[in-house]
Amino acid sequence: MQRKFLIYLLALCQNLYFSQNIKGFRIPDSLKNRSFEQLEKSFNKTLYSNKTKAKVYANTIILKAKKNKNNEKIADGYESLYKISSDAQTLLFVDSMITVSKKMQNHKYLSEAYRYKGVYYYYAADYAKSLDNYLIARGYAKREGEVYNNINSCIGLLKLELQDYPEALNLLLGYKNYLEKNNLTSHINYEKCLYNLAYAYHVSNQLDSSNYYAQRGLEKNLKSKDQDLYASLSLVSGINTFKQRNYKLALPILDRASYLFTKNPDNIQNIALSEYYIGKILYNMNNKKFINRFEKVDSIITTSKNVSYELRNTYPFLIDYYKKTGNKEKQLFYIEHLLFVDSILTKNYSFLSTEINKKYDTPLLLNEKEILIADLNSKNYTLFWLLGAGGLLIASLFVLQIRNRKKIKLYQSKANLLTEKPDIKEAISEVDEPYNKVPYPSLKQKNEKSKLLNLSDSKIKQLRIQLEEFESNKRFLDKTINLDLLSKELNTNRAYLSKLVNELKGQNFPQYLNELRINYIIEELKKNKNLQKFTIAAIADEAGYNNVESFTNAFKKITNTLPSYFIKALKEEEEDT
Template identity: 45%
Template sequence: MHRLYLTFLLAFCQSLYFSQSIKGFHIPDSLKSKNFEQLKKSYDKVFRIDNSKAELYANTILSKGKKEKNNDLIYEGYYKTAHVKGLKSENGHPYADTLLNITRNIDTKEYPAKAYIIKGILFNYDWKYNEALDYYIAAQKLSKNKNPDQFYYIKKLLGILKTATDENKEALPLFLEYYNYQKQKVNTKDKDIKSYIGSIFSLANGYSKNKQYKNAQIYINIGIKECNRFKDYTHYPYFISATGIANYYLKNYKKASDSHLEAEKSFVKNNDYGNLAITYYFLGKINYDIHKEEIAVKYFIKADSVLVLSKDFYPITRDGYEVLIDYYKKTGDKEKQLQYIDKLFYADSIINNSKQYLSKEIYKKYDTPILLEKKEKLINELSNKNFLLYWCLGIGFLIISVLAYMYIKNKKKIKEYKKQAELLLEKSKEVSIVLTVPSHKVIEEDNFKEEKVKSIPDKKLQDIKTKLERFESNRDFLQKNITVDGLAKDLGTNRDYLSKLVNELKGKNFSQYLNELRINHIVEELNNNERLRKYTIAAIADEIGYNNSESFSNAFRKITGTLPSYYIKLLQEQD
């Protein structure tokens, strides 16, 4: 009976992965005769070096697996395609999700843990560290006492998460564990050269994050040497970039500049916008430190432009905006100065709103179980010191309770935002006017003859009303820096008449009226325009007249009860 169930499950899973097709892909003639080992070797050779070619080999492995109904090839095809798409800043999640579905109920040395690993890696590329952490922990449980390669690899991935939240001292031992494990394997028949060299890079990066740049340079040199020794150049551009960073902090500016310029070529070729932005940032820092301010500014602007392409923000690049602000203050370019002040505010909002929370999440989800395990060991060894143990347990429970309370409180807020987003979407489908702002289409002529606006002469009232309707129908409210004084001047009236008209007829002050017009407009646009949903919040804010994403998000929340990010996510899920 159990075997029959597994047979049925496999058949069902096959329907899933056969439905996940590679649109428009055909195996090139030159690869049709290649077997799996040859394709895997070709993929490994170009992975992180030429990711477009790597994706070609991954797609070929997947297509061959489907054609031959070979599960091993199918699994590897999905894993490799998902990974290389993530590196190219493309969406690899559909492939990872399919891999997770078709391997969830099998039990091999590699799967389903490997499926959870690739999901975590993709979330890490997306800067969604909480989700990445959940998948890593699930993979670690599945690989424990079963696959030491995976178990130690996950330690490295957890170390990467810790460096993202500036827990660099805690990350270094994890990198060291992974390096020692790979080092003892490299002289055996089970050696994994790519993982071994990757462990060297992780350790070098760990030392660099801890500002131990001389130690970092030692392992960078070892890594470059091993790349040449084993003819494996997967991590080579990252070693070159890392030596540029280390030499910058060691004030070897010429070596640092040469290294970054060399690494730039690889990152441009692979559309690796994240590392390219960091490269331009350090080239800016180098030139700024040697008093070549004009060149430094060009590189900082390049770094910002690349970050726009990647739709991500890297905290290390923050002070580049400070240099740009000071530069444009000196040159008297107020528009540019304001532009980069807004970007600095945006950078600080990301750092302040996410890093602290992420740090607590990693502590709660990863470190707490480890601490509890150590605590249990202490209880067994020091059972005669019950009083001390009770105090330790009490303090530990208190800490966990506080963390749990903060976590639940945040969850409730998220749940409320999601609920309000659903209500907004439902309402927007029922009627064309989603928000409380009256439309010029439903403002009847008689409304302007009510007793409460008689203080404005009829002729003047009719003139303002006509021009205000034109202001709404032409969507002039999308312009930036609109004020009641400015609009009154444009409408040929004065501030008092316009304020009185808006207050008495629309039941709100001018600021509320303007915000509701804009939010009503953008809700309708988001419903109908899929391309707009791919914009950053800052870009959408700019589209409808707000100077920054924070003021837009606040207005959206006050009027709809949710945040634009939650509403956009809901629309994307429905797509």
Template identity: 40%
Template sequence: MKKIYLFLYIIYPVLFISQSINGFKIPDSLKNKNINYIENAYNQVFQIDNEKAEFYANIILHKGKIENEKNLIYDGYYNIARIKNLKGENGHPYADSLIALVKNKIYKDYPSKAYIIKGILYNNEGNYKSALEQYAIALKLNQNENQEQFYYIKKLIAILKTATEEYKEALPLFIEYYLYEKNKINSNNKNEKDYLSSIFSLSNIYAKCKNYQKSNEFADLGIKECKKYKNYSNYYYLIMLKGINYFYLKKLSLSLGYLESVEASLRKNKDYTNLGILYYFIGRVKYESHMEKEAITYFIKSDSISFANKNFEPIKRDGYEIIIDYYKKKGDLNNQLKFIDKLIYSDSIIAETQKNLSKEIFKKYDTPLLIKEKEGLIKNLNSKNSIFSWLIIFLLITSALFIYIIKKYRQKIKTYKKQAKLLLEKNENRKSSSKENENILSNTNKQDDVDNKKSISSNPKFQLIINKIELFEKNKDFLRKNITLDTLSKELDTNRDYLSKLINELKGKNFSQYINELRINYIISELKSNEKIRKYTIAAISEDIGFNNSESFTNAFKKITGTLPSYFIKLLNEENKTLNN
């Protein structure tokens, strides 16, 4: 058996090499070109024309095989894995071949670099925990404290922190990486591609931190430097980022111009992930510009790319809600139901991905950067027993934390369901009231209300306002959007102080609570009696009853009832189904 294992160990890399270059031939025009020419050609088309980049990467690998040059073989596999990743194809066989070749060897930037590319592949698949594990191995294998690799891994960990929405923690890591590359660009060890990449990373994280002006400053710097060094690998992505920034800055015409200018490049590179995001933002610009029909076209394009490539980014979610509301207004039930199903599926995929994005898991698991910088444990763990012990500790901490998070999540869900049931029972047992729109959830003492009314009604001026408030409730004027204390006081021909005092004394709550409870009380009644409304999206319901967005409606509903509107609707549908059966 030992001989068999030894044979497999020797032959394993060779099998991968022979498969990876099977049938590939170097064109006659490039056979006599030296390797520096080929590598420069690869760098010039990287992220600009990925088909050509893969072609040059295969030449590097092929030359390495023919000439038995280890560095060319290693770099060939590394470059092919990167390009496959950018094209949304499977780069793992090439990364695995590379790891098999460099395992237990110390050569140039390897084996650390092999685990870096493996981590990048996992990261782009949304498998963040596995990516972190590969970066930890890469950092441990970083030979002689290689600064280049050390700062590059810092950047990769910053990308992971960006995925967990820890933008403020990621920002200083990106700044460090940028300053390192900026200092290096003026030295003999300069790397133009990495320098330009550091500018894009910094521009992108400023955008994530909602500092769009600062993001645009670095985007402009990046565009200028791309032209200066004649390296356009990040050029179109910087332009796209500017387009997104201008959308958030409400400069819609500028935004549209930048966004539309990069579509052809993304299509050429088969960068479907970014193309889907591009179409979403063009849709948003069109929608905000009141070009609803054109906006829907782009949202549907974005949706098609998501389903074709199984990429569902949370940022694109509200595009589905806009599509659903559009078909709702059109009375197109089939398309409405179709995109409701798509939204539910998209949410399920995003929810699954979110399991890998727990900030607490990252903190407990710890980052390889902290291990390297603060504790130096990786360098000192030379014995197998120590490594095994630490691995067990990490696994135990991670498992315990995961169980705790799941438990808390289930408890929260259980509470929501229980509160939804209590709310339904409360509605069913509620006694008829002579006053229309009485708040069923108010904790105000009724006797106190009577006493307050007696004290206020003695003033005829106040009594007139009370009558107007009752008419306001009866006419359901509280369903209008953007009602404030100031606007209502003007409508009722009084001043805001009188109105605020009356509502506080009569209702036992402030103005905002009063309006929210009227709306929530109304929609609870409507949901219970009107089956059609239950089919609306949360965004559509919130719009109908005067809330500015679905988030403020959901928060108000949860604060007042102790549950979420989605659970209450689900319970109503289940009860209706039971009655029909």
């Protein structure tokens, strides 16, 4: 999937206190007496036609707002600079907007700013941070408002990256329906939404739907005249035309799109995609110049270190071409690059698509690499070292693959067990993890070892009752709760409380807290189908965890499976019933 190619649904964000644009800037005499409303109107008018003029209006807004100590207009100014930014200052503008918005405690501005920050990290292919910022933005956004729905569509694009096409399309269509229902079809966001739908249908090979939304987007573009958006819509149209085997018509469309993308440095990945499909057209037309296009794609990928499964397909063409021409050095060169690309894809994505290793899967590539190295220079010490390292790597990958398969089977079986057992404690007790093998009495049972606590019977009884209330009131879902805080709330000290939990539960306090939270979220997931649709980060939040990693580790330790496998098992069980 092409990350930079999805620029438009995500291009709705950015700002921090900065100096580069303001430093040395003076408000032109012609703008000194203009109101904020007039400046903003001029900015919007020049936003897509003359970014140099638009920057002057944005800087003027900020300087006037700072002079008047108008934080809302300062935030507006940073947002305006974000919209025309195409350099390293982008994140600075976003953070500036966040800083000002926090001073105002303005949720509307905060939701916008954090959405922009999510976009920034999306472009950087840091999906974890991107999603985190989207969720923060959604927390500030007005429920079911425009920003809220837009953020959902941004998350839809992340799902598109994971090749979850049905869910991605559902979120993108939801945003489109919201805009139409609220008469926002004249807004630039609607045009961007049409583009993203066109692209989503393209990657899922639903060409009729893709062409439909591309055409609607181009019709809207006649009014907005946004050149980057026109180029992107043309690119989708050109790719669809290629897939329909109309090579002669597709070639000039893609050439034009590639030319337009070169005017905007943000669109380097779009250039790569257009060049890739131009290369495929030339290849199908038996034009040997196809190799130049594919080598340009490789150059963009290795420079930007930003790749997609779609662009990965460049390398089999390059490797096969140089294999047929007998150029072993080039063949080895592009095998190395393909291995590099696969390492990036493996790192960036939560799973490996079966299409990654169609022809040149990792073991085959490493084996061919060893043969080529030996053939090029059998006496070279460095090549011999690489040969050995490659063999070790193959063995390591093989062992890891076996272990991963066993682990996946274990996760699936334990997840199925959790769904089949109506009693959660009974299900967990069958999990063969030491963590769960220690039995513990209920809070209502007598504490036969109470004398170890050096507490009076009345005090122990009181603490038992308080712990019962702690559980029944679900105080364990409070993210801030810990042994120190709870001991203060129960009017005792941490040592006594720790001993009491050990005696009553057979666990230390963190284990006790984790088990309460995991048992709770398992029950909730069983009862609440809507909760099953949440992201793992959102489910972790519901269970009282500050981050996904802590939640996943606790869930795995207690159940011997992962949340994702458990949710999948629940859904499969529902489909079978």
